[in-house]
Amino acid sequence: MFWAWRAPPLSRAGAGARGGLWARAASEASSPQDPQYRDTVLLPRSRFPALLPGRLQPETELETQQKCGFMDLYSWQRQRKTKQEFCLHDGPPYANGDPHVGHALNKILKDIANRFHMMRGYKVHYVPGWDCHGLPIELKALSEVKGAENLSPMEIRQRAREFAERAIEKQKSAFIRWGIMADWANCYHTFDPKYEANQLRVFYKMYDKGFIYQDYKPVFWSPSAKTALAEAELEYNEQHVSRSAYLKFPIIKSPPKLTSVIDGSSPASVLVWTTQPWTVPANQAVCYMPDSAYSIVKCTTTGEHFILAADRVESTAAILDTQFEVVSTCKGVDLADGSCAHPTIPGRVSPLLPANHVTMTKGTGLVHTAPAHGMEDYSVASHHQLSTDSLVDEGGFFTEAAGPKLQNKNVLEEGNETVIQMLQAAGSLLKEEKYVHSYPYDWRTKKPIIIRASKQWFVNTASVKAAAQEVLKKVKVIPTSALNRMLEMLDRRTFWCISRQRCWGVPIPVFYQKNTGECLLNSETITGIIKIVEQQGTDAWWTLPIEQLLSKEAVAKAGGHDVLDYVKGQDVLDIWFDSGTSWAHVLEGAEQRADAYLEGKDQLGGWFQSSLLTSVAARKKAPYKTLVVHGFTLGEKGEKMSKSIGNVVDPDVVINGGEDHTKDPPYGADVLRWWVAESNVFTEVLVGPVVLNAARDDINKLRNTLRFMLGNMSDFNPETDSIPASDMYIVDQYMLHLLQDYGSKVTEAYKVYDYSKVVRLLQAFCSRNLSNFYFTIIKDRLYCEEEKDPKRRSCQTVLAQALDVVVRSFAPILPHLAEEVFQYLPYKKDSEGVFRTGWISASSAWKKPGIEEAIEGACAMRDSFLGSISGKNSLEYEVIIVIEPGLFFELMEALQAEETSSVSQLNEIMMASQTTLLSELPKDTPTDANIIKGTFLINLEGGDIREESSYKVISLPIAKARCPRCRRYTSDSSSTPCPRCLNVLSGKGRM
Numbered sequence: 005m006f007w008a009w010r011a012p013p014l015s016r017a018g019a020g021a022r023g024g025l026w027a028r029a030a031s032e033a034s035s036p037q038d039p040q041y042r043d044t045v046l047l048p049r050s051r052f053p054a055l056l057p058g059r060l061q062p063e064t065e066l067e068t069q070q071k072c073g074f075m076d077l078y079s080w081q082r083q084r085k086t087k088q089e090f091c092l093h094d095g096p097p098y099a100n101g102d103p104h105v106g107h108a109l110n111k112i113l114k115d116i117a118n119r120f121h122m123m124r125g126y127k128v129h130y131v132p133g134w135d136c137h138g139l140p141i142e143l144k145a146l147s148e149v150k151g152a153e154n155l156s157p158m159e160i161r162q163r164a165r166e167f168a169e170r171a172i173e174k175q176k177s178a179f180i181r182w183g184i185m186a187d188w189a190n191c192y193h194t195f196d197p198k199y200e201a202n203q204l205r206v207f208y209k210m211y212d213k214g215f216i217y218q219d220y221k222p223v224f225w226s227p228s229a230k231t232a233l234a235e236a237e238l239e240y241n242e243q244h245v246s247r248s249a250y251l252k253f254p255i256i257k258s259p260p261k262l263t264s265v266i267d268g269s270s271p272a273s274v275l276v277w278t279t280q281p282w283t284v285p286a287n288q289a290v291c292y293m294p295d296s297a298y299s300i301v302k303c304t305t306t307g308e309h310f311i312l313a314a315d316r317v318e319s320t321a322a323i324l325d326t327q328f329e330v331v332s333t334c335k336g337v338d339l340a341d342g343s344c345a346h347p348t349i350p351g352r353v354s355p356l357l358p359a360n361h362v363t364m365t366k367g368t369g370l371v372h373t374a375p376a377h378g379m380e381d382y383s384v385a386s387h388h389q390l391s392t393d394s395l396v397d398e399g400g401f402f403t404e405a406a407g408p409k410l411q412n413k414n415v416l417e418e419g420n421e422t423v424i425q426m427l428q429a430a431g432s433l434l435k436e437e438k439y440v441h442s443y444p445y446d447w448r449t450k451k452p453i454i455i456r457a458s459k460q461w462f463v464n465t466a467s468v469k470a471a472a473q474e475v476l477k478k479v480k481v482i483p484t485s486a487l488n489r490m491l492e493m494l495d496r497r498t499f500w501c502i503s504r505q506r507c508w509g510v511p512i513p514v515f516y517q518k519n520t521g522e523c524l525l526n527s528e529t530i531t532g533i534i535k536i537v538e539q540q541g542t543d544a545w546w547t548l549p550i551e552q553l554l555s556k557e558a559v560a561k562a563g564g565h566d567v568l569d570y571v572k573g574q575d576v577l578d579i580w581f582d583s584g585t586s587w588a589h590v591l592e593g594a595e596q597r598a599d600a601y602l603e604g605k606d607q608l609g610g611w612f613q614s615s616l617l618t619s620v621a622a623r624k625k626a627p628y629k630t631l632v633v634h635g636f637t638l639g640e641k642g643e644k645m646s647k648s649i650g651n652v653v654d655p656d657v658v659i660n661g662g663e664d665h666t667k668d669p670p671y672g673a674d675v676l677r678w679w680v681a682e683s684n685v686f687t688e689v690l691v692g693p694v695v696l697n698a699a700r701d702d703i704n705k706l707r708n709t710l711r712f713m714l715g716n717m718s719d720f721n722p723e724t725d726s727i728p729a730s731d732m733y734i735v736d737q738y739m740l741h742l743l744q745d746y747g748s749k750v751t752e753a754y755k756v757y758d759y760s761k762v763v764r765l766l767q768a769f770c771s772r773n774l775s776n777f778y779f780t781i782i783k784d785r786l787y788c789e790e791e792k793d794p795k796r797r798s799c800q801t802v803l804a805q806a807l808d809v810v811v812r813s814f815a816p817i818l819p820h821l822a823e824e825v826f827q828y829l830p831y832k833k834d835s836e837g838v839f840r841t842g843w844i845s846a847s848s849a850w851k852k853p854g855i856e857e858a859i860e861g862a863c864a865m866r867d868s869f870l871g872s873i874s875g876k877n878s879l880e881y882e883v884i885i886v887i888e889p890g891l892f893f894e895l896m897e898a899l900q901a902e903e904t905s906s907v908s909q910l911n912e913i914m915m916a917s918q919t920t921l922l923s924e925l926p927k928d929t930p931t932d933a934n935i936i937k938g939t940f941l942i943n944l945e946g947g948d949i950r951e952e953s954s955y956k957v958i959s960l961p962i963a964k965a966r967c968p969r970c971r972r973y974t975s976d977s978s979s980t981p982c983p984r985c986l987n988v989l990s991g992k993g994r995m
Contacts, residue, residue: 038968041981044989045787045969046796048715052828055704061672062660065820069183072823072837078130078185080840081122089129090121093590093598093628094186095611096133096194096583099168100140103178105637105645105653106604109689112680113634113759114602115184119816120754122185123843131590132179133192136168137509138579139229140448157507157546164508165195178655182673183819192590194582200510201538202589203582206622207513208530215468215621216502218461218514218523220392222375222382223501225456226446227400227416231505232460234578235497236610237447244443244452246279247420250324250434251347251372251427252310253290253354259342265300265332272300272309274344274356275320277367279439281423282415285348285406286374288381288390291359294336296369301328311339313369320368324435347432348423349407359384376457379498394457398505416452461503461512461575465617469494472620479626482757483686486633490608500617502578509576511545515554516571517564524570528558545572584614587627597625602632602757632757634685640692653691674818675699681759681817702767703821706814709770710825712779713807716786720800721831725792729850732798733909734899735781738859739802740850742773743809747846750813759817766814774806777863781912788970790988804831805846812844858895861940862913868936868957869914879972882918884958885910886925891942892953896921907972907984917962917973925956934959 056064069075092114097107114130122128142160145167146152155163172193180188192199210216224233252273258266266272274290292298297314304327312320314333321328339356346352354373361380362371375385376394385392395406402410402419409426413419427433444453473494481487503512513533515524532555536544545553554567564570587596603611612631619627638644639651646652658676662668678699683689729737746769753761782799789796807825815822815838822838829835869883887893899910900921911919929935935958942951967975967982969989974982981989 041969041985041989046719046789046791047787048712049718050711050715050828050830052707052711052714052825054708054711056672058665059661059670061675062670064824065183065672065674068820068823068827071827072839074183074185074819075180075188077122077839078128078187079189081128082187084125084127086125086127088126089599090118090126091129091591091598092118092600092602093587094130094132095601095603095607096135096192096586097175098138098140099134099136099171099175099193100144101171103175103655105655105658105691107175107178108182108655108676109634109637109680109685110602110604111179111184112182112677113632113685113757115182115186116677116681116754116759116816117600117602117632117757118185119819119839120843123812123815123839124751125842128185129592130186131190131192132176132184132186132188133586133590134168134172134175134194135579135583136165136172136193136195137576137582138448139231139504139506139508141168141171142506142508143229143448158543160507161543161546168193168195181659182655182676192586194510194579194586195541196589197538197541199586199589200542201534203510203577203585204513204530204534204537206585206588206618207577207581208525208527209622210463210618211525212527213621215464216461217464218459220457220459222377222379222455222457223460224444224453225398225400225458226449226451226453227398227414228449228451229446229506230398232458232501232503233446233453234501234580236580236613237578238444238453239447240442241445241452242442243440244445246439246441246443247281247424247436248277248279248439249281249424249427249436250320250368251276251278251284251432252308252434253344253347253372253432255311255342256345256353257341257343259339259356261338261340262300262332262334262342266309270302270307270309272311274370275310275312275368275434276370276372278372279441280377280420281427281436282420283374283377284372284423284427285402285410286376286393286395287346287352287354287372288375288385289355289357289373289388290344291357291362291371291373291384292336292339293360293362293364293369294358296336296362296364298334298336298339298369299328299330300332300334301330303327304329311370313364315364316367316369347430348426355388357384357388377455379455382457392457396454396456398458400454415454460501461514463500463502463581463617463621465494465497465500468617468621469497471624472616475620475624475626476616479628480630482630482632486605486608486631489605490612490631493609493613497613500578500580500614502581503575504578505574506576507546507574509579510542510582512573512575512577513545514573514575515550516573518569518571523573524554524559524562524564526558526562528561529554532558580610580614581618583611584618587615587619588622591627595625596627598628600630600632601628602634605633605635608633635688637689637691640690640695642688642690651692653696658696671696671700672820674703674820677817677819678703678763682763684760703818706766706770707821709775710807710811712775713803713810714825714828714830716803717800717807718830719791720797720804722801722804723831725797726801726804727794727798729847731794732801733795733912734855734858735778735909735913736798736802737850737852738855739773739778740805740847741852741855742769743802743806744846744848744850746773747809747813747844751844754816762813762817766810770810774810778802778806781915784907784912784970784972788985788988790991793988809844809846812838812842815839857891857942858899859913861892861895861942862899862910864938864940865955865957866914868938869916869959872934872936872957872959878915879917879966880962881916881959882920882962883911883914883916884920884922884926884929884960885914886922886956886958887953889923890953891951892940892955893921893923895942916959917964925958929958930960 118128118130142164145163226233252275255272276290298311299314299317301310301317317328342356344354346354373381373384375382375390375392382392395403396415397403400415402413404411410419410422413422424436446453473491513530550572551567554570556567559567591598615627655676657668658671659673661670675696679691679695729740750762750765785796785799811822811825826835826838865885870878887896900908935956937956939952939954962973964973965975965978966973967985969981969985
């Protein structure tokens with residue numbers, strides 16, 4: 005349908021060079037012409053809708069995707085002949101659920117970057133992928149099966165694969181609907197045979213270089229999942245409740261330097277504090293800090309002597325509700341060679357040993373040491389050759405070695421309670437209480453973990469992290485603060501446990517000698533396995549007999565005699581190793597290095613880090629040149645999303661609407677994309693109904709701006725009707741100058757992934773420069789001049805350029821709207837669309853800094869005039885501007901140059917019916933005339949020419965009549981058009 009133009013909303017915002025007081029002109033502009041002349045006015049015409057209500061938005065987007073070949077765009081741009089490439093490597097989302105708003109944030113950010121680079125002429129490489137192995141998928145797949153505990157490994161793997169494949173299809177469909185441009189025909193999955201083979205190649209490279217090794221030592225262990233975990237797989241419960249205990253370990257051998265104080269005349273013990281009483285049966289020693297001060301105190305209640313840190317005497321006495329009398333003080337080194345009785349195991353001796361991990365901030369300054377359940381404890385035990393045996397099995401239950409009272413009891417539940425009872429019965433328990441503190445949980449099962457010694461495979465990060473840190477310092481990180489966080493995380497990481505005790509994953513390709521347990525892994529064994537995996541996938545590890553997996557030659561080289569003397573390993577690789585080696589499979593070229601990785605801040609300790617460590621260990625370089633780190637999505641009040649709160653935002657509901665459209669209206673994908681772009685994604689990103697409504701309103705305002713430009717070019721063809729910039733009105737040249745500046749700033753913001761700045765620049769330009777300034781002053785030229793008049797073609801040329809620049813500037817963010825606009829272009833019937841025709845082409849020749857002085861000077865005087873008439877119609881006035889001779893006068897004189905039967909450029913800006921420029925105040929100026937005075941600073945040629953000029957603006961009620969056609973007060977009679985309009989009408993033969 006065709007529509008009659010209505011004035012865009014005007015405001016005081018942007019008063020000055022490009023804004024002003026527009027309300028008076030608006031009221032006049034909206035009144036109708038004389039019906040006799042209405043059809044002679046060239047009003048805007050376009051079928052482009054101002055808004056798309058209800059279901060029309062998502063339906064229009066789907067039509068646009070189909071018409072404009074969204075699905076073909078990636079392959080089209082890959083076929084272009086250009087040497088410029090941009091590779092954004094997709095961090096694989098986990099294939100274990102429906103697409104959520106966090107996916108939307110991440111994928112849309114990536115798509116904006118890709119579309120921007122593609123429009124600038126780069127060949128974009130973006131292969132989407134999925135992380136498909138691991139416990140979460142396995143658990144969800146098995147939750148759908150009765151009797152899952154009886155399934156074979158291959159049955160588990162098959163169900164897990166099917167579950168992952170269903171999740172992938174759901175997510176892929178959603179990503180495509182969001183307008184994500186990608187190589188959808190060649191996605192990567194971590195369960196693809198070729199991917200798994202490449203992963204094993206990296207594994208062996210790292211093993212061969214000594215970065216991967218097997219060892220028995222404490223690791224984070226999930227009893228609920230029965231597997232080891234890496235630190236990146238932990239989340240911390242700040243409200244975890246432990247049962248802390250103060251214990252005494254009776255001294256059975258006094259430290260030699262303290263025999264004079266502890267002489268055996270009264271009982272003496274060392275005091276320890278622990279939050280994990282269940283670890284006491286595994287105790288092998290009590291540790292002290294050599295350089296700290298310790299006190300021997302006498303308990304006034306029982307007469308016993310205790311040893312504890314001097315700094316902890318008062319606080320410990322208060323907790324135990326007793327009083328300590330300090331008998332003597334000594335250094336930690338004076339405790340050497342002493343020993344204590346184990347509090348629960350008769351006859352077991354626990355020596356006093358020095359250790360640097362002992363702290364004085366909590367407890368007693370003496371630490372109970374259980375090597376099987378603590379990293380530092382294990383180091384002490386290794387140094388002093390103490391036992392490191394674990395008394396806890398894979399499910400978190402005490403083993404037979406813990407004794408009949410504890411066997412088969414859960415260490416975090418009844419087992420812990422039983423140990424406390426045993427301590428109490430032995431007289432070792434002084435106090436037990438609940439203790440609320442931060443405690444690690446398995447991020448998948450959401451249950452507490454323990455530290456448990458077991459035989460595992462590790463990456464020796466201690467030997468690779470220094471090189472990784474140096475490499476990382478050469479990577480560009482956005483925001484820069486994320487670099488230090490990642491460096492700190494690397495610094496704290498001493499080893500990376502990469503083995504998992506599950507079956508849904510890539511097997512660690514190791515064979516073990518049945519009798520000795522010695523592992524067999526060499527170039528011959530790995531070559532054979534990789535060849536099989538590349539052809540059949542890792543299922544072969546479970547389905548093929550060992551004779552087909554392990555060759556006789558490989559066994560012979562290792563000094564063995566028979567293949568059947570070996571068994572296959574049962575561990576699989578950590579999924580962070582899975583995804584962390586994606587560079588080896590996805591990235592192309594000899595460098596296999598991406599221009600950018602873009603993920604959430606949780607990946608600083610996850611995928612960013614595992615990718616860096618594997619790449620540096622295998623080939624001494626980072627797999628990325630730039631890291632872009634975004635925040636998490638939260639409810640619009642800043643709270644975490646949860647179904648119980650009711651603030652979960654479902655992207656599908658955002659796009660298509662919910663069951664009740666009054667509550668959950670359909671917004672379409674572009675609203676989702678606008679929300680992503682306008683947010684400060686480098687912090688937490690808020691989303692909810694208020695945010696989405698605001699995004700929709702912003703897009704509708706943008707649509708109105710676009711509609712105005714489209715409507716005023718219905719009779720214009722840039723190829724035949726454009727006016728050279730040098731022949732344009734000065735204000736039109738000024739708009740080209742602003743367009744060039746806008747295009748340059750937008751491009752720079754895109755380059756540094758600052759999309760919120762792009763949105764701010766877009767909104768400011770459309771609102772202040774276009775709608776509030778340019779559109780308002782050119783309406784008379786557009787509507788009332790003769791159709792082909794050069795003055796009209798001049799501003800139409802600018803509108804065509806402005807539309808092109810603006811649409812291309814937001815196209816990466818709003819691809820559906822951008823392509824929709826191009827479908828309504830009256831002069832591009834067979835357009836290839838926005839994305840196939842390149843980036844902003846704002847000519848550097850448009851840049852004319854000096855032109856700003858003329859326009860901004862005129863606008864300053866215009867604002868003085870409009871401010872002086874207090875809300876009245878500016879067309880009812882004539883304006884006299886008085887400027888003393890000089891640069892400023894010359895600038896205004898250029899704008900004042902009259903053209904036959906037309907409106908001067910200066911008067912167009914002033915928005916009056918007539919404007920006169922003089923160098924001195926007229927002698928016949930009425931004494932009561934409204935005279936506004938002001939000054940304007942001229943600053944040209946890079947600041948070399950400066951001049952401060954004063955001016956006077958005189959506004960007088962105009963004596964002329966209102967023209968029935970153009971509505972300016974420039975006619976001799978209200979029934980007769982003004983000379984300009986008469987000339988136009990006679991030229992068209994309409995009189």
